Amino acid sequence: MNVSVKPGKLIKGQTGDWEVVIGMEIHAQVTSKSKLFSGASTEFGGEPNSHVSLVDAAMPGMLPVINEECVRQAVLTGLGLNAQINLRSVFDRKNYFYPDSPQGYQISQYKSPIVGEGEVVVELDGGKTATVGIERLHLEQDAGKLLHDQSPTMSYVDLNRCGVALMEIVSKPDIRDAEQAKAYVTKLRSILRYLGTCDGDMEKGSLRADVNVSVRKPGGPLGTRCEIKNMNSINFIGQAIEYEARRQIEIIEDGGAIDQETRLFDPNKGETRSMRSKEEAHDYRYFPDPDLLPLEFTQSYVDELRSKLPELPDQKKARFIESLGLSPYDAGVLVAERESAVFFETVLAGLADKARDSKLAANWVINELFGRLNKEGQEITGSPVSAAQLAAIVGLIGEGTISGKIAKDLFEIVWTEGGDPRELVDARGMKQVTDLSAIEKVVDDIIAANPDKVAQAKAKPQLAGWFVGQVMKQSGGKANPQAVNDLLKAKLGI
Amino acid sequence: MTDLTSMTIAEAKAGLANKSFTSLELTDAHLAAIEAARSLNAFVLETPDQARAMARAVDARIAKGEGGPLAGIPLGIKDLFATKDVRTTACSKILGNFVPPYESTVTSQLWRDGAVMLGKLNNDEFAMGSSNETSCFGPVVNPWRREGSNTTLVPGGSSGGSASAVAALLCMGATATDTGGSIRQPAAFTATVGVKPTYGRCSRWGIVAFASSLDQAGPIARTTRDAAILMRSMAGHDPKDTTSVDRDVPDYEAAIGKSVKGLKIGIPKEYRLDGMPVEIEKLWTEGAAWLKAAGAELVEVSLPHTKYALPAYYIVAPAEASSNLARYDGVRYGLRVPGRSIGELYESTRAEGFGDEVRRRVMIGTYVLSAGYYDAYYLRAQKVRTLIKKDFEDCFAKGVSAILTPATPSAAFGVGEKGGADPVEMYLNDIFTVTVNMAGLPGIAVPAGKDAQGLPLGLQLIGRPFDEETLFSLGEVLEQAAGRFTPPKWW
Numbered sequence: 001m002n003v004s005v006k007p008g009k010l011i012k013g014q015t016g017d018w019e020v021v022i023g024m025e026i027h028a029q030v031t032s033k034s035k036l037f038s039g040a041s042t043e044f045g046g047e048p049n050s051h052v053s054l055v056d057a058a059m060p061g062m063l064p065v066i067n068e069e070c071v072r073q074a075v076l077t078g079l080g081l082n083a084q085i086n087l088r089s090v091f092d093r094k095n096y097f098y099p100d101s102p103q104g105y106q107i108s109q110y111k112s113p114i115v116g117e118g119e120v121v122v123e124l125d126g127g128k129t130a131t132v133g134i135e136r137l138h139l140e141q142d143a144g145k146l147l148h149d150q151s152p153t154m155s156y157v158d159l160n161r162c163g164v165a166l167m168e169i170v171s172k173p174d175i176r177d178a179e180q181a182k183a184y185v186t187k188l189r190s191i192l193r194y195l196g197t198c199d200g201d202m203e204k205g206s207l208r209a210d211v212n213v214s215v216r217k218p219g220g221p222l223g224t225r226c227e228i229k230n231m232n233s234i235n236f237i238g239q240a241i242e243y244e245a246r247r248q249i250e251i252i253e254d255g256g257a258i259d260q261e262t263r264l265f266d267p268n269k270g271e272t273r274s275m276r277s278k279e280e281a282h283d284y285r286y287f288p289d290p291d292l293l294p295l296e297f298t299q300s301y302v303d304e305l306r307s308k309l310p311e312l313p314d315q316k317k318a319r320f321i322e323s324l325g326l327s328p329y330d331a332g333v334l335v336a337e338r339e340s341a342v343f344f345e346t347v348l349a350g351l352a353d354k355a356r357d358s359k360l361a362a363n364w365v366i367n368e369l370f371g372r373l374n375k376e377g378q379e380i381t382g383s384p385v386s387a388a389q390l391a392a393i394v395g396l397i398g399e400g401t402i403s404g405k406i407a408k409d410l411f412e413i414v415w416t417e418g419g420d421p422r423e424l425v426d427a428r429g430m431k432q433v434t435d436l437s438a439i440e441k442v443v444d445d446i447i448a449a450n451p452d453k454v455a456q457a458k459a460k461p462q463l464a465g466w467f468v469g470q471v472m473k474q475s476g477g478k479a480n481p482q483a484v485n486d487l488l489k490a491k492l493g494i
Numbered sequence: 495m496t497d498l499t500s501m502t503i504a505e506a507k508a509g510l511a512n513k514s515f516t517s518l519e520l521t522d523a524h525l526a527a528i529e530a531a532r533s534l535n536a537f538v539l540e541t542p543d544q545a546r547a548m549a550r551a552v553d554a555r556i557a558k559g560e561g562g563p564l565a566g567i568p569l570g571i572k573d574l575f576a577t578k579d580v581r582t583t584a585c586s587k588i589l590g591n592f593v594p595p596y597e598s599t600v601t602s603q604l605w606r607d608g609a610v611m612l613g614k615l616n617n618d619e620f621a622m623g624s625s626n627e628t629s630c631f632g633p634v635v636n637p638w639r640r641e642g643s644n645t646t647l648v649p650g651g652s653s654g655g656s657a658s659a660v661a662a663l664l665c666m667g668a669t670a671t672d673t674g675g676s677i678r679q680p681a682a683f684t685a686t687v688g689v690k691p692t693y694g695r696c697s698r699w700g701i702v703a704f705a706s707s708l709d710q711a712g713p714i715a716r717t718t719r720d721a722a723i724l725m726r727s728m729a730g731h732d733p734k735d736t737t738s739v740d741r742d743v744p745d746y747e748a749a750i751g752k753s754v755k756g757l758k759i760g761i762p763k764e765y766r767l768d769g770m771p772v773e774i775e776k777l778w779t780e781g782a783a784w785l786k787a788a789g790a791e792l793v794e795v796s797l798p799h800t801k802y803a804l805p806a807y808y809i810v811a812p813a814e815a816s817s818n819l820a821r822y823d824g825v826r827y828g829l830r831v832p833g834r835s836i837g838e839l840y841e842s843t844r845a846e847g848f849g850d851e852v853r854r855r856v857m858i859g860t861y862v863l864s865a866g867y868y869d870a871y872y873l874r875a876q877k878v879r880t881l882i883k884k885d886f887e888d889c890f891a892k893g894v895s896a897i898l899t900p901a902t903p904s905a906a907f908g909v910g911e912k913g914g915a916d917p918v919e920m921y922l923n924d925i926f927t928v929t930v931n932m933a934g935l936p937g938i939a940v941p942a943g944k945d946a947q948g949l950p951l952g953l954q955l956i957g958r959p960f961d962e963e964t965l966f967s968l969g970e971v972l973e974q975a976a977g978r979f980t981p982p983k984w985w
Contacts, residue, residue: 054596058821060589061576061598061700063735093817095863097840104820155836157825285863287872290707290814293736 006130008176010218013249019218020245021225022181022211023135023173026188027166028198029142029206030073036141036165037064037107044204048147048158056163058102063291066091070165071295073197074114074139075305077167080195080312081134083118085302089138091292095285099157100143108168109138110286114295120171120191121314122183123336127328132184133172142166167198173212173222178238178245185209185234186336187313193338194312202232209237213244215252223248224258228265228272240265244272316341324348324358333366339380340370343387350391357398364394368411384415392421405477406430433478436487439471442479443487446470454492461494498523499663500980503567503720506666510556510566517556517566521549521610524568528612528664533985534635536649536659538573539581539614548610555608564727565608570665572656573614574621575601575711576700580611584702585629586619588847589828598700599732600669600711607727612665616655619849620819621676621704624923626654627909628851636684636906637662637981641948647906650680650923656714657684661981667715667724671701673708674807675902675927678939681714682901682952685941685979687721687969688714690927692960693934694739697732703818705811706737708931717978718940718969722746725962741960749963750970755789757964760894764800765926767903773945774900781898781942781953784975785968795894797885800929802878807928808921809862809875815852816859822847854917883933890958896968899926901939901952930956938965942976950979 010017035042038055055062078085092110093103115137121129144162148155169188175181189207192198200207209232214225228244231237243265248258262281263272311319313335320331335341344365351357369390373383393410396402402410402425410421410430425431433439446467447454457463471484488494498520501509509515525542545568552566576582576594583589597605605611618628625648626634634654636647638661649658653670657680660668670677672690681688689712696711703709713724726747731740761782766775782792824830824843831846833839848856862871889897903925913920930937935956942953953972957965 057826059576059594059596059827060582060584060592060702060821061594061698063699065734065736095817095820097820097823099823099825099836102821102826104823105817283865285817285860285865285868287813287817287863287868290705291703291736 005174006124006128006176006180008180011215011245011249014253017218018215018245018249020177020241021173021214021216021222022175022177022241023225024171024175024181024184024212025210026169026171026185027208027210028077028169028192028200030070030139030165030167031197031199032067032069032073032165034067034069035163036067036070036139038163040163042164046160048156049160052159052162056102056159058104064107064289066292066295067165070139071114071297072305073165074137074167075297075302076195076309077169077192077197078115078118078137079302079306079309080191080197081115081118081120081137081169083134083137084116086112086114086116087297087299087302088112089114089295091139091289091295092286093289096282098143099155100146100162102144102159102162106141106143107289107292108140112294113138120184120187122180122187123332124179124183127332130180130183132174132180135170135172137167137169140166140168178241181211181241182234182238185237190313190336190338194310196310202234205232208232211237211241213241213248214258215245215248223252224260226258226260226272227262229262229275231265233267236265236267239267239270240272243270247272313341320362324362326359326362330362330366333370334362337380340365343380343383346387347391347394350388352395353398357394360398361391361394364390368408372415384418385411389414389421396421396425400480401425401432402430403432403477403481406432431478432480433475436483439475439479439483440487442471442474443467443484443491446474447491457492458494464488464492464494467492499527501666502717503564503666503715503723504717506567507565507723510561516553517549517568517610518546518553520566521545521568521612524612524665527662528659531662531664531985534637534658534662534664535632536616536634536655536662536664537570537613538583538585538616538629538631538655541580541611541613544580545610545612548605552608552610562607563723564604566610567608567666568610568612569604570612570615570656570659570668571601572617572653572669572671574617574671574702575669576702577601577611577614580614582614582702583630584620585617585631586822586847586849586852587630587829588822588844592828594700596700599697599734600701600728603727603730604669609727615653615659615668618652618654618676619852620702620815621652621671621673621709622815622851622855623651624675624679624920625907625909625912626651626680628849630849633909634658635909637983637985638684638906638949639981639984643947646909647949648683648909650683650902650906652676653680653688653714657681657686657688660684660686660714660716662983662985663980667713667720669711669728670714671704671709671711672927672931673704673710673811674931675924677712677714678927678937678952678954679902679923681939682941682954683906683950685950685952685981686714686716687718687941687973688712688939689721689725689962689965690930690937691725691729691962692739692936693931694737695729695936695960695962697730697735697738699732699734705814706818707814708807708811710931718938718966718973719747719750721938721969722750722966739960744963746963746966749966752963752967753789754785754967754971757790757895757968758893759785759790759792759968760795760889760897761792762795762797762800762897762899764797765899767925770900770903771945774903774951777943777951777953778898778900781972784972785898787975788971790968793894795889795892795897797882797889797929799878799881799885803882803929803932804921804925806875806878806882807924807932808858809871810879810932812855812859813863813872814859816856816863819848819852819856851917879932882929886929886933886935886956895958895961895964897956899954899956901926901954905945905947905949905951926954935959936962936965938962938969940969940972940976941979942972944979
């Protein structure tokens with residue numbers, strides 16, 4: 001057992017607690033213009049069979065030629081997973097008959113994958129983390145797509161996806177509950193998107209997961225696992241694991257045994273159902289593909305790629321904490337999605353005084369901007385308030401030109417109407433009043449008009465807050481709160 | 495104009511160059527010969543219109559002084575090579591009337607160099623066979639007959655159409671492929687010269703695959719020089735075939751007539767089989783003597799793992815074939831026998847489309863790759879393969895330049911005579927040739943004599959990787975000593 005495995009949430013059964021053991025195989029489509037072994041386009045959504053080369057259609061005498069870009073992307077991904085890069089790997093044929101596989105076999109990597117063991121640190125609730133081991137990553141071809149609804153008597157096949165490069169990323173069985181599983185996929189997806197090696201678009205099928213689930217008494221021997229195939233939503237993965245674990249526990253507690261099988265998750269019913277049993281499992285007759293030489297590259301090729309690795313979420317988070325003084329939670333939120341991090345760093349770049357305003361900027365991005373985007377169901381990439389605009393708003397607060405309260409009004413204006421925040425503040429008279437004589441006049445008026453409150457405040461200084469509120473109200477929120485406080489203290493003698 | 499078909503490629507090149515005749519005349523003479531020889535069943539598709547169009551075009555190029563190394567030379571193409579817009583079937587029913595929209599690299603290089611295509615040549619179905627009897631177009635007939643006999647003999651296989659057509663003067667040369675002896679064995683059965691180049695020397699792109707790690711294209715011609723001329727056009731690196739090797743293609747013809755003095759020639763003792771016909775034994779000794787007379791030094795060598803080569807070959811080749819032939823499923827091209835389910839469509843199509851021998855090898859291959867058997871069969875065979883390769887490496891490391899062996903354990907046999915009850919009887923034909931494919935080495939079969947019944951016999955020379963030139967030099971010595979053999983025309 002891996003010592004770094006984080007215990008997960010146990011499930012209560014009739015006979016006591018049960019532990020869930022989960023391992024995942026993630027299929028991530030490699031970002032590449034052409035397919036793994038042919039020059040055909042990988043573009044999504046083309047007319048059926050419009051991106052099919054002679055190689056993809058497995059015409060007689062056609063031969064695969066490795067796409068070096070896909071190899072580069074796989075190595076980059078391996079480096080991003082802190083994994084062993086194998087300078088020599090082998091492509092194998094996985095033989096099976098199905099019309100989505102024109103060759104009659106899938107070219108994959110079986111005994112010698114391009115990437116070996118690595119690990120991913122995943123973020124859990126409450127700022128905790130867990131480490132999930134990576135068993136391997138290998139390159140393989142995607143299959144075509146069968147269309148069963150085009151004719152009453154026939155099925156059609158669209159080979160556009162056929163031969164597109166996939167990275168199969170296999171985790172160790174280090175995941176212990178649904179939350180960890182969801183966090184693992186989320187983190188892996190984030191790393192892939194930072195690296196630019198997979199777009200992570202689960203709706204389009206660019207990222208799919210096969211989830212292996214078994215249950216056992218805590219610390220006991222491993223149970224028989226079932227594999228839930230082809231999950232393309234992080235939430236469904238969580239639901240499927242919860243359901244599957246309970247199903248297995250019920251069977252065992254009723255005196256039954258788990259059959260090793262492949263299952264499918266039905267999102268409408270929220271349950272998994274059997275797809276095929278172990279007895280029906282294919283014998284894939286793997287053997288090295290004689291059309292392809294072993295894939296070999298040098299350590300200097302790997303080193304060169306390593307030197308070009310972008311900053312990954314873990315490193316970025318550490319930097320935000322260390323150099324900007326952000327809380328681990330805030331830093332984690334900002335780096336979770338590559339686009340969010342890019343946005344935040346663009347805001348940072350737009351700040352005139354980074355030392356003063358970085359934390360404030362983080363707060364504004366997380367609370368105001370993300371909050372608003374979430375509420376409106378919008379993506380960061382389509383944010384109506386640009387990073388430059390947000391940097392300007394934060395700058396105006398930081399330098400004391402506007403108060404935080406006014407800033408929220410300003411944010412609203414920029415969100416709905418757009419415009420240069422600094423110009424808006426000028427044009428709409430939103431500047432904070434720091435002119436002491438102007439504030440003093442207001443303070444004096446309020447003190448004079450409320451002698452009873454003055455008496456109360458003198459007796460109980462905490463009640464001075466009432467005066468602050470009144471001053472702010474009369475100044476339309478523009479009075480500098482610090483100046484108001486100082487004046488009140490002096491005038492009330494507290 | 496019968497003389498036009500009996501020339502060598504070298505002679506025809508000279509005749510075309512000095513305008514003694516045109517390519518069109520040369521082509522027409524061969525088209526007529528093909529038409530008159532249909533009883534040999536060497537061609538499965540004649541392409542006279544295309545041949546004449548190519549000949550006219552190349553005549554125009556020759557007139558402008560722009561001919562290539564093969565300008566105007568009419569050739570036959572084994573039906574395993576994809577030819578653009580021309581039916582390509584691998585002589586299997588399962589490909590039906592498949593017309594590829596692409597041209598194989600090897601044939602496109604021949605056309606680039608000015609050759610003319612006469613048509614597609616018969617072969618064993620998917621190149622699986624040693625007698626050309628497994629073709630869906632029926633067996634090819636060997637132009638050679640036993641003296642005083644009318645018995646129809648096989649030309650060997652799988653390149654039986656190529657060998658028969660070249661021997662019968664139907665084409666000046668032919669493309670062929672060799673996975674376990676499919677070029678060299680038919681060459682030996684027909685008194686032609688067949689070259690199996692080093693693995694990786696010729697591109698496999700566009701050639702219907704049998705066993706990818708063993709398949710290699712090569713020429714069959716009437717002389718060693720002609721084979722050398724064809725080789726230069728067929729060979730070369732192709733980025734579309736990862737296993738093809740990026741090396742310059744030498745002028746193989748320059749090796750013809752080059753002295754073999756001082757070359758060390760190995761005679762492998764393990765090739766001396768029990769029960770080998772005396773005539774083969776004698777031929778071998780005679781061949782060694784000719785090489786010695788030319789100045790070569792003969793040494794006995796040992797290739798200790800030879801006896802394991804054939805069984806290992808009949809695991810590796812079917813294993814790869816079972817996977818390579820999975821694409822013939824009735825879904826996208828070729829034969830489709832409809833079914834009520836996809837499983838039924840697959841089963842009916844493949845049962846109907848594949849002949850017995852292909853089905854046998856697909857089943858053997860599927861079996862040896864199956865879970866629980868892989869280690870005992872496929873993996874073990876691959877280990878044997880490594881040992882066979884090492885046998886040759888050790889031999890070459892001792893300064894041996896080439897190895898001389900018989901090409902086949904017998905002369906051509908009758909149609910239906912072998913393998914009917916026991917397929918292994920047929921497989922034994924490849925006993926001297928499979929080692930070369932297993933080791934990826936170049937080999938050449940050269941006619942060297944006749945048996946008591948007047949049937950041709952051949953010798954094989956095995957060379958170091960990418961040293962086809964030495965094989966051409968040595969082959970020429972044997973050819974000069976043995977003379978050339980032409981079958982009496984009876985068809």
